[in-house]
Amino acid sequence: MDTATPTAPSAAPPAPRGVIRRLQSxxxxxxxxxxxxxxxxxxxxxSLGPHALLVTGFADCLQILTDRIWQVPDHTWRAARGLDTDGPSRNVLLTLPRLNPPAHGQARRLQSGPFTTxxxxxxxxxxxxxxxxxxxRLDAELTEYGRADFIDMVARALPVAVMCEILGLPTEDRALIARYSLExxxxxxxxxTPAQTAVADxxxxxFHAYVMTLLNARALSPGTDLMSQWLTHERSRTGPVPPDELAAHIVFLVGAGAETTSSLFATAVQAFEKHPDQARWLATHPEALPQAVEELTRWDPSVQNAVRVPTQDTTLAGTAxxxxxxxxALVAAANRDPAQFRDPHTLDFQRPPQRNLAFGAGFHYCxxxxxxxxxAAEFLPELLRRFPALRTAGPATRTPGLNLRTFLTLPITRSRPVLAAAIAQTGGAT
Ligand code: HEM
Incomplete structure (x- = not known):
């Protein structure tokens, strides 16, 4: 990609004072x-400083995500700015969201197998x-203690378990992998912050070293599992993918798969409680679950932001x-753009289907x-059916991230039958 350092600052008006600090509060x-x-x-x-911009409109974010002149800030872009490319961030720069064509297409083809229909x-x-x-397990915990942490017991644990199955990571290590995913x-x-970066690094x-050990074992004794297949995958021209790169993909996939889905599940629990009319409607219209999931992700997406860089001078909403x-590109703001969505702040499971940017768009579409x-299709109806009296038992705590909007804890109980009463009124859950 063009690595040019911007020659002139953008003429965009400044972002509201202290907005990043206030978002982090x-x-x-x-x-x-x-x-x-x-x-x-x-x-x-x-503008956010002289060489960074924030964009909130749906059409503008869509343009950024789909127009070919926009690329992700990759290894070359960072190197041109003297930013770290060789320390712990090196492995992140090998993963899909930090690759541009043609490397992106090659890496994406390798990884697409488990996600086909x-x-x-x-x-x-x-x-x-x-x-x-x-x-x-949740049922047993609630029966014994009256309350449970929804994130630890289910929302993070379940998607981690699913990712472990897909990738062939050992079942007995799921708790360790859940910690890696969070951290x-x-x-x-x-x-x-530097402290958060240090923990993540x-x-x-x-996690990378852990995956490398597994890959090395598979290389010595290949099986039919995904890691063995990936080790022998031949890239056109460049031959097999180095294990180090495979490990980077696996580390990223676990976090990308688990933290986002965990956030979706916890958001659903909070939304069902705060919007019992919506939960009631969904409980009696199980066929509408796919559209309810789209609406939940539009209304409060797990990933709030996508970063891009134009490879040539351009304009966006009339701004150079x-x-x-x-x-x-603040996709969470784009999903509530009043120019695109009627009554955008309202959670409405009956909203007519309409494209939103929760899963991105273009090359890097999730x-x-x-x-x-x-x-979600397997989990949410079962949750509603088996736990109609679920409610939160205290405030949630969230991770400090602004990009990935996810949870640390969400205490729950089932003592006050909010959903049960609502569902009983309308005659059954599913
Ligand atoms: C509610 C759940 C999820 C949401 C809201 C979500 C959101 C997103 C978004 C917005 C992007 C695009 C980022 C960009 O354009 O810069 C993305 C990319 C990605 N997501 Fe997800 N995601 C979710 C679940 C998952 C799951 C379950 C996986 C499983 C492995 C996953 C793997 C990925 C990968 C590998 C990419 C990079 C794709 C690329 O760059 O080509 N995501 N996701």
């Missing part, structure tokens, strides 16, 4: 949407079994954007979107 993490509206009011494109249909019975065992979340954070290095400028939808 406890209140901002809990509810960033009023702050996104503040940014939107300041202009469709606002046919592969996911084969996986469905496994997901169903894992949903059942995790909800059994590496800050790797993709554009505004992580340490966890990523440990010099080549090389780092642009944050590889795991069909898996996220499968997990």
């Amino acid at each position: 406890r209140q901002g993490r809990e509810d960033p949407f009023p702050l996104y509206e503040e940014i939107r009011r300041a202009g469709p494109v606002v 046919a592969a996911l249909e084969r996986l469905r019975p496994t997901v169903r079994r894992l949903v059942r065992t995790h909800l059994d 590496t979340a800050a790797l993709t954070e554009p505004f992580a 340490a966890a990523a290095a440990e 954007v010099p080549a090389g400028t780092l642009v944050h 590889l795991g979107a069909p898996l996220a939808r499968l997990n």
Whole structure:
């Protein structure tokens, strides 16, 4: 890609004062949407320092994600700015969201196998079994203690278990892998503090070494599992993919798959409680679950931001954007753009189907979107059916990230039958 350092700062109006700090505050993490509206009011494109921009409009974010002149800030872009490319961040720069064509296409072809429709249909019975065992554990915990941490017991544990099945990671290590998944979340954070980066780097290095051990064992004694297949995958021209690169992909896939899905599940629990009319409607219209999942992801997406850089001077919403400028496409704000969505702040499971940017768009469209939808389709109806009296038992805590909006804890109980009463009124869950 063009590595040009922007020659002139963008002429965009400044972002509202202290907006990143306010987004990082406890209140901002809990509810960033009023702050996104503040940014939107300041202009469709606002500047964050001389060479970075924030964009909130749906059409503008879509343009950034799909127009070929926009690329992700990759190894070359970082090197041209003297940013670290050889330390712990080296492995992140090998993963899909940091690759541009042609390397991106090659890496994506390698990894697409487990996420095809046919592969996911084969996986469905496994997901169903894992949903059942995790909800059994939750049931036992709630029966014994009256309350449980939804994130630890189910929301993170279940998608980690699914990713372990897909990738062939040992079942007995799921708790360790769940910790890696959580701790590496800050790797993709554009505004992580040095302390958060240090935790993420340490966890990523440990996880990488762990995966390398597994890959080395598979190389000595190949099986029919995914890692063995990937080790022998021949890239056109360049031959087999080095194990180091495979390990980087696996580390990224676990976090990308688990943290996002965990956030979706926890968001659903909170949304069902805060919007009992919507939960009631969904409980009596199970066929509408796919559209409800789209609406949940539009309304509060796990990934809030995508970063891109134009490879040539361009304009965005009438604002000149010099080549090389780092642009944050705030997809969570785009999903609530009033120019695109009627009554955008309202959660409405009956909203007519309409494209949103929760899973991105273009080349980097989420590889795991069909898996996220499968997990949700298997998990949410079972949750509603088996735990109609579920409610939160205290405030949630969230990770510090602004990009990945996920949870640390969400205490739950089932003592006050909010959903049960709602569902009983309308005659049954499924
Ligand atoms: C609710 C769940 C999920 C959401 C909201 C979500 C969101 C996103 C978004 C917005 C992107 C694009 C980022 C960009 O353009 O810079 C993305 C990319 C990606 N996601 Fe997801 N994701 C979810 C679940 C998953 C799952 C289950 C996996 C499974 C492995 C996954 C793997 C990936 C990968 C590998 C990429 C990079 C694709 C590329 O660059 O070509 N995601 N995701």
